[in-house]
Amino acid sequence: MEDLDRKLYDTFPGKVVRKDLTKKIKEGANVPVYVLEYLLGMYCATDDEEGIEDGVHQVKKILAENYVRPDEAEKVKSQIRESGHFTVIDRITARLDARNDLYKAEFSNLGLFDVVISAKYFKDYDKLLTGGIWCIVQMAYFFDENDKTSSPFTIEKLTPIQMPSMDMDELFDQRERFSKDEWIDILIRSIGMEPTQFEQAVKWHLLERLVPLVENNYNLCELGPRGTGKSHVYKEISPNSILVSGGQTTVANLFYNMASHQIGLVGTWDTVAFDEVAGIKFKDQDGIQIMKDYMASGSFARGREEKTAAASMVFIGNINQSVDVLLKTSNLFGPFPDGMAGDSAFFDRMHFYLPGWEIPKMHPEFFTNNYGFITDYLACFMREMRKRSFSDAIDHDFHLGNNLNQRDVIAVRKTVSGLIKLVYPGGQFDKAEVEEILHYALVGRRRVKEQLKKIGGLEFYDVNFSYIDNDSMEEQFVSVPEQGGGKIIPEGMGKPGHVYTVGRGKTGVIGTYNIETEMTSGNGKFERAGFGSDSAAKESVDTAFHYFKSNGKSISGKISTKKKDYLLQIQDIYGVGLNDQLSLAALIALCSVAVGRPVQSQLVILGSISISGTVQKVDDLASILQVCLDSGGKKVLLPMLAAADLGTVPPEVFAKFQIIFYQSAGDAVFKALGVS
CATH class of the missing domain: 2.40.50 (OB fold (Dihydrolipoamide Acetyltransferase, E2P))
Structure with a gap:
């Protein structure tokens, strides 16, 4: 045996099993894992290979002769x-x-x-x-x-042949014989995985999958590639969870049957997991609304009564695109069905978004052959821990930053409580250990909030999550690895002719556009690329070129529209469709390439002009600035007309920018190029 195997075997006799034996028998016997492992714990409770073989033979015989199909x-x-x-x-x-x-x-x-x-x-x-x-x-x-x-x-x-009862005091006492890392490895081996094959971040993700089993009314979302074991925990590890395959259900089945007066799945299971979220569909029109009510409060109204239940909700699904593409074209809740996809109130109920793309696809070497708790002992432990709470565990050493609203605070506290129940069930932990869990919980909730910002706009602008040390009062901010496209507008000076603008696309969603312009020797031709059949967008940049030809010399003597050809290409970064407000950005791009001077670093150009150079207003300024911030903009070129609308912009957003006002098209060109 390994040292950890020997230590676990000696500390919890009769409650551990070698997990390769489970795999060996499970492949030929359609019996619940928790039943199988209990029998293995009874008949294979030895480290002698010959004794183990005899025990396996006895278990197979019992299952063959006595298990009722x-x-x-x-x-x-x-x-x-x-x-x-x-x-x-x-x-x-x-x-x-x-x-x-x-x-x-x-x-x-x-x-x-x-x-x-x-x-x-x-x-x-x-x-x-x-x-x-x-x-x-x-x-x-x-x-x-x-x-x-x-x-x-x-x-x-x-x-x-399941655990008939559970001595929690014994478990709390014996847990103290193991270090934090040893205990985490034991839990991961208990669900059949081999922890030595995973990085520390992945280990925390595997533990997070168990939180709905220890925490009441916990809402978890995990989307990622196929083959990462998303549904395994809820199907095989606990007799107290149910996996709803395909996603189709009814209010009567899930919540309450008015005809039979029986409560549904949320009242009879600890965790209800929906496999393949893309297929979630209620036959009842009010199904989604009842689910939202339940996810928010743990209760729901049916008929004249209000019912309560403690089941956690888990939403599992596949992401078919890369995360980068999904973030640019949609949001990380994109795989949900149409009835939910744009419902920010539904997604705001999610306590944690587990990034399934950070968990590797399962290979044979990822499954353990070492000792772990028998599944039923683990399931009993997790069910008993639902009666306890560590939601106040952070309060002694930390408090949360002011960007977290009440729903965010509840989500973070629930995640912290759940992970502490798993890793420190006896409540013995120090400041550094609770900080590690707090940071992880904040990242998972911020991932939810970042996507809500894409769906709901300005209502969810407060995503800069942080926690503050009660002793030093030092504030620590957390970030999400894949968050909001901060690299779209890169730091530093760009190339001449390259500019960024933000506007509302044809789909109604605000997007970011990159305009790149090239200049070659020629006779004054102007070509466009990337516009497809969008006539309004083409007309907008044609307006810019006409103004450029008529007024170029007044901007700079270097500008030539007779001996040079210009090619302007546009990229719709978020895939939201083009718009007809591109004229000023196109004019500045043309002037920039013509004089060989780049625009200011991390500048976003807002506003448009008519063919005569009249400056036009920016609509929905607050939402536009939010997208500028998400895209990485630090400076904003803004028409003076928009100054009256700055009062609609939250101070937290406004403070992130250097605002540069312009009064005319020529003034905008000079200020964009940094010419005083």
Whole structure:
């Protein structure tokens, strides 16, 4: 054994298993992992290879002879009747029949109801009454002609093959024998992954997938490439989570059935995960609204009643493009269906956006052959931790910056609480350890907020998340690796003829445009590229060239429109469509290349001119400036007409720019080129 394997094996005897054994048997047996690993924990609890082989053989034999497959239920019932006695493995759920003062059991795969079960089992196995557990059950059959109302099937002996109870104090005490890194590696091995194959950042992402299982009403989104194991945790690791494949559901199934008066999935599972978010669709028109209400408050109204539930919501999906392309053409919530894609209120409910593209695609070497907790022990631990909270863990050492609104604060606190429950379940952590988790939580929530800014505009401008040390009062800002295209407008001086402008495109979305101009010897021709069939945009740059020809000499004696040819190319960086407000930017680009002088560093040109040079107003200035900031602009060339609208711009945005006012087209050219 490795040192960590030996330490784990000695500290948690009977609660750990070698994960390669799970893979070996799971491939040939369609049985839940938590059942399989419990049996392996019972029969393979040794480090002797020969003993392990014998144990594996015994587990296979038990599964082959006693595990009830749903399609063989009638055959097994017949065996019980014909032999009088038979042992089965099935999921048992019990309830109290108060009218007859009896406890009765229900068999999941065998399809038996109202089988009398002795009250003695509930003292030690209370999970039978709270959702049910898998058991080895010795069954008997006796048919009484005088009592045809009772089931002829009886339970002679019942032995749980899941964790019947959980000693949390023991786990808290034993956790202290391991370092932080050792414990993280143990948790990752417990979900079947090999931590030595992953970087530290990926390890935190793998842990974040578990947060919905330990935190009540937690909303997580993970989008990324295929094959990164996004759904594995919710399908295989816990008997307390359900994966809704395909995304289609109903309000009755998910929340509450008005006809049967039964609560839906959110009331019966700890976590409801939606696989393939692109297919999420409610048959009910009010489905999305009810989901939004539930994600915000943990409650929803159906009929005359308000219902509460604690299930977390997980949204899993695939990104088919590169993240860079998606950020330029849409936003990171782009894969969601049309009914949700533009709904900023829905996405604002997300507590964390896990970047699936940062997790490598699963290869054989990423699956562990080392020891980890048996899955059911891990699942019980996570379910018990839902009863605790560490949402105030940051308060002693830190407080959050003023860019976080109440919904942001709740999201960050929930993420911090969930990760502390996993890594420091006993609540023993120091300042540096909670700071590490706080920073990670802020990045995940800021990723949500950056996309909301793209969808909802100015309403979500406050994305500069930070935290402040209570002792030093030093403020630390967090950034998102892929955030908002800060490199679109690069630092430093560009080439002559290269300029940037921002405006509202044909799609109605504000975009950033890069205009590049080349000058060659010729006889005064003007050519355009990148405009497609957009006549309004072509007309706008033609206006610029006409003004350039008529007034070029008054701007600079170097400008020639008779012995030079000009080529102007435009790039629609965000793919939002061109507009008819490009004339001033095109004029400045032409003048810049003609005199061989670049425009000022990180300058964005706003405004347009008519063919006579009349300056025209900038509409929706606040939103335009927000996009300038996102694109990396530091200076803005603005018509004096727009000065009256500066009051609509939030001070936090306005303060980021050096504003350069101009009064005429010629004035704009001089100031853009830095000529006083």
